[in-house]
Amino acid sequence: MTMADTTQFLSRREKIIANLAVILLAVMTLLPFLWFVIMSFKPVDQIFAGVSGLFFTPTLENYAGLVNERFVRSIWNSIVTSTVSTGLALVIGVPGAYALSRAGLKRDRTMSLLILASRMAPPVAFAIPYFLVYRTLGLLDTQLGLIIVYLTFNLALVVWLMRNFFDATPRELEEAAWIDGASLWGTFVRIVLPMSIPAVLTTGMLCFLYSWNDFFFALTLTRNSAMTAPVEVVNFMNYEGWEWGKIAAGGTLIMAPVLVFSLLMRKYLVAGMTAGAVKG
Amino acid sequence: MGDTGRAAMAEGPRRTFASQQNRFFWTLLSPVLVVLGVVTLLPTLYLFITSFTPLSLATPGTAWNFSAPFSNYKLLLTDERLHNSLWVQAKLSLATVVLQLLLGLVIAILLNMRTPLMNALRTSFLIPMVLPPIVVAIIWKVLYSPDISPAWWLFDWLGWQGVSPITDANWALAAIIVADTWEWFPFTMLILLAALSQMPEEQREAARIDGATSWQVTLYITLPYLKGTLLVAGLFRLIDSIKTFPLIYILTDGGPGTVTEVSNYYIFSQSFNYSYIGYSSAVTMVLVLIVLVLSWAVIRTVSGKGHDHG
Numbered sequence: 060m061t062m063a064d065t066t067q068f069l070s071r072r073e074k075i076i077a078n079l080a081v082i083l084l085a086v087m088t089l090l091p092f093l094w095f096v097i098m099s100f101k102p103v104d105q106i107f108a109g110v111s112g113l114f115f116t117p118t119l120e121n122y123a124g125l126v127n128e129r130f131v132r133s134i135w136n137s138i139v140t141s142t143v144s145t146g147l148a149l150v151i152g153v154p155g156a157y158a159l160s161r162a163g164l165k166r167d168r169t170m171s172l173l174i175l176a177s178r179m180a181p182p183v184a185f186a187i188p189y190f191l192v193y194r195t196l197g198l199l200d201t202q203l204g205l206i207i208v209y210l211t212f213n214l215a216l217v218v219w220l221m222r223n224f225f226d227a228t229p230r231e232l233e234e235a236a237w238i239d240g241a242s243l244w245g246t247f248v249r250i251v252l253p254m255s256i257p258a259v260l261t262t263g264m265l266c267f268l269y270s271w272n273d274f275f276f277a278l279t280l281t282r283n284s285a286m287t288a289p290v291e292v293v294n295f296m297n298y299e300g301w302e303w304g305k306i307a308a309g310g311t312l313i314m315a316p317v318l319v320f321s322l323l324m325r326k327y328l329v330a331g332m333t334a335g336a337v338k339g
Numbered sequence: 340m341g342d343t344g345r346a347a348m349a350e351g352p353r354r355t356f357a358s359q360q361n362r363f364f365w366t367l368l369s370p371v372l373v374v375l376g377v378v379t380l381l382p383t384l385y386l387f388i389t390s391f392t393p394l395s396l397a398t399p400g401t402a403w404n405f406s407a408p409f410s411n412y413k414l415l416l417t418d419e420r421l422h423n424s425l426w427v428q429a430k431l432s433l434a435t436v437v438l439q440l441l442l443g444l445v446i447a448i449l450l451n452m453r454t455p456l457m458n459a460l461r462t463s464f465l466i467p468m469v470l471p472p473i474v475v476a477i478i479w480k481v482l483y484s485p486d487i488s489p490a491w492w493l494f495d496w497l498g499w500q501g502v503s504p505i506t507d508a509n510w511a512l513a514a515i516i517v518a519d520t521w522e523w524f525p526f527t528m529l530i531l532l533a534a535l536s537q538m539p540e541e542q543r544e545a546a547r548i549d550g551a552t553s554w555q556v557t558l559y560i561t562l563p564y565l566k567g568t569l570l571v572a573g574l575f576r577l578i579d580s581i582k583t584f585p586l587i588y589i590l591t592d593g594g595p596g597t598v599t600e601v602s603n604y605y606i607f608s609q610s611f612n613y614s615y616i617g618y619s620s621a622v623t624m625v626l627v628l629i630v631l632v633l634s635w636a637v638i639r640t641v642s643g644k645g646h647d648h649g
Contacts, residue, residue: 069452073553078456081449085460091521092466094489095478106487155371158364171642176627176634177379181582181603184623187610188382188389210378218371237356243363272471274585279611289473293589303487310474321469322462328469329529 099307106303121308130309132284133291137313140202140287141270144209145263152217153259157251159218160225161233174215182275185211190279200282208276213266220265220327224258261327264320271317288313383627390624394617401617411621421622423597424605431516431601432580436573438520443527443572444565448557450528451535468525476589479518480505483590508595515599518586523579527572534568535561571640578633581626602626 069077098106100117108115125131189208190199198204232254236246252259277287292309295302321328391408394401415421446464450457467475483505485491494501504510538561546556582603587593593600593608600608602622610619 069553074452074454077449077452078454081446081457081460084446084449085463088467088521089463091478091482092470095474095481098481098487151370151374154367158367162361162364162368171638172631172635175638176631179578179582179630179634181606181623181626181630182584183603183606183610183619184386184627185379185382187616187620187623188385190611191385191389191616192382207378210374211382214371214375214378218375243360247367268469272473274471274473274588278588279607289471292477293473296589303481306477307481310477314470314474317469317471318466322465325462325465325469328465329526329533 095307096311098303099311101304101307103304106307121304122312124302124305125308125312130288130291133286133288134312136202136205136281136285137271137287137289140205140209140285141267143202144206144213144270145266147206148210148213148217148266149259149263152214153221153252153255154247156218156221157225157247159222161230174219177215178212182273183279186276186279189276193280199280200285202285204280205273205276205285205287208280209266209270209273212269216266216269217262220262221255221258224255228254261324264324265327268317268320271313386620386623386627389617390620392617394620396614396616411618414618415621415625420597420600421602421605424600424602427512427597427599428581428601428603430512431519431583431599432577434516435519435523435580436576438516439524439527439576440569440573442520442524443529443531444569446524447528447531447535448561450532464528465525467522468529470522472522472585473589475518475522476585479514479521479586480589483514505590506595508598511591511595511599515583515586515590518590519580519583522586523576527569527576530572530575531565531568534565538564567640571637574633574637574640578630578637581630 099121100119101115102118102120105115185208189204193199193201193204198207232250233246236250237243241249272289273287274289277290281287281290288309292306292313295306295309390411392401392404393407393410394404450461450464470478482488482490483503485501485503491501504514542560543556546560551559581601583601584603584607587599587601587604588607591599593604603626606619606622606626609615609622
């Protein structure tokens with residue numbers, strides 16, 4: 060990206076003021092987040108110690124407190140449900156997106172609307188019917204139940220983003236392979252898929268993030284054995300009093316992978332959140 | 340288009356290849372259609388059907404009872420708590436969308452000056468948006484809890500006596516608005532930054548050379564250029580604000596009273612705390628309809644504007 064120098068017309072004073080404003084805004088943005096992370100390393104008594112609690116010896120005791128069967132299981136549930144749902148969405152969605160792109164079907168607004176709306180609909184619209192059906196099928200409080208629900212947003216996202224990717228990819232390579240006598244399946248598996256690996260990985264990471272971040276479905280469709288980490292952390296607020304140390308440690312653990320992933324692919328964040336209707 | 344044209348002109352072996360291709364594409368496509376239909380369309384249909392029943396999990400025999408199909412929808416018109424929730428939603432949505440657009444715009448314009456310092460700090464502005472929503476809610480719970488919040492230490496030191504805004508009926512909604520603005524201004528900022536980075540320089544340079552000040556350039560050239568992008572970003576935030584949940588769940592639980600009870604939250608408590616599934620389904624259908632209309636507006640705006648946001 061070549062960028063014209065937009066600072067050339069700014070006076071020295073303007074530049075200083077703008078820089079200071081950005082610093083101030085960045086501090087205001089980061090402070091709540093940093094405070095929380097720091098809190099997770101504080102001894103419990105220092106959390107309530109007021110200003111004197113600013114000076115403390117970092118400890119891992121809050122994290123050690125999380126090593127119990129319930130919390131470890133909830134992290135495991137988060138990992139399994141997010142990973143499997145992402146994998147399924149990719150396996151089903153990527154070939155479909157390829158077909159949509161190459162079959163030359165016209166992009167129509169109805170489909171765009173349905174895919175966007177299924178992403179934007181309030182989760183409660185799905186939670187109610189899923190709750191009723193799962194009660195009958197015995198899928199309440201199971202990993203499989205969550206995996207299926209996460210497909211409601213993951214699959215639409217995969218189809219949408221990967222279709223955009225395939226639309227922007229020239230089809231000459233495939234056509235050359237066909238002319239050389241390669242089969243349709245062979246071309247898809249040996250030529251199309253390898254060249255889409257980066258796009259598939261990015262899309263997969265986005266799906267993983269949305270599933271990992273889910274709170275509403277886990278809250279309404281699990282009770283105990285399939286409960287994911289976001290809901291388990293909230294339970295530290297209810298059952299055993301307000302264990303702020305554990306809450307901060309648990310919250311920091313949940314956000315760590317998300318933070319790493321999403322900063323790695325910040326270019327695609329907006330495309331993901333708007334189901335590809337707006338690129339970032 | 341190209342494929343169908345070519346297929347029509349093709350003869351002999353080419354034609355069979357075209358039909359092979361067709362079969363192949365359908366083989367790839369049908370799993371998506373089937374699964375999407377099962378996981379999204381069927382549940383929506385079920386929700387729609389349930390909205391005509393008095394289904395309550397506490398009362399047996401209410402599941403497929405269509406004796407008074409429109410009673411839920413009639414109740415919508417007289418349910419004052421629902422009307423209140425829509426009003427709360429309107430206030431919350433309006434305030435957060437406006438604040439997020441303003442803050443996002445200011446920061447995007449600043450960051451677009453691209454001084455080395457700004458480029459270094461750029462990523463830090465993304466953090467609130469990428470955090471799990473539940474963690475954002477907990478972070479603000481900490482900040483709003485007097486016994487552990489650094490803000491209250493400062494207030495103590497200044498000699499102020501303040502109650503927490505989330506327990507004060509006058510301030511609870513404002514507290515949610517502040518937290519939500521913090522969480523989502525990065526979204527509008529990112530979209531605006533993307534648009535700014537594609538803005539042609541000529542106009543601005545010409546204006547500068549003619550002696551326009553930075554303010555004038557921003558006001559008369561940059562802002563009009565961003566109009567469409569602001570609309571799209573605002574619409575997206577508006578739709579998304581309808582699903583605000585973790586913040587309200589953690590910070591206020593809809594209270595005090597019902598001052599922060601948005602429609603989404605009202606449905607949640609009616610369906611999952613009180614098991615009034617039939618009625619909740621009817622209210623949900625209304626929300627889904629609103630989301631559909633707004634999504635349609637987004638698609639119209641985006642596709643009408645072509646590649647401006649690409």
